[in-house]
Every structure is written in structure tokens, then in C-alpha cells.
Amino acid sequence: MDMCYANSKLKELDLSSSHLNGKIPIGLGQCIKLQVISLGYNDFTGSIPSGIG
Secondary structure, three states: OHHHHHOOOOOEEEOOOOOOEEEOOHHHHHOOOOOEEEOOOOEEEOOOOOOOO
């Protein structure tokens, strides 16, 4: 995922209430500094990728 490469120091990501749907991108697991992720109040399907949880 480009955002992890371009923002290698990304620690927090809040996408809550963003009207997103579909699967959570597997690439989020590549954000090695990411400590907090808020995805609530969207319409995601499937399971949480193992690299995230």
C-alpha cells in the first residue's frame, strides 16, 4: 500500500465514518509503525488481515 511507503512514520490512522466498503487492504499490515487504526462505522466485509491484528 503506497500510504505505508510514503508515510513510513505513520502511527495513527482514523478512517472511521468514511463510508468505506469492501475488504480491509492487506497492505495495512506493512505499516510497521502503525499503532492505532480506527475503522468503525464503515461497511467492511471479510476478516481482519493477519498482518494487522
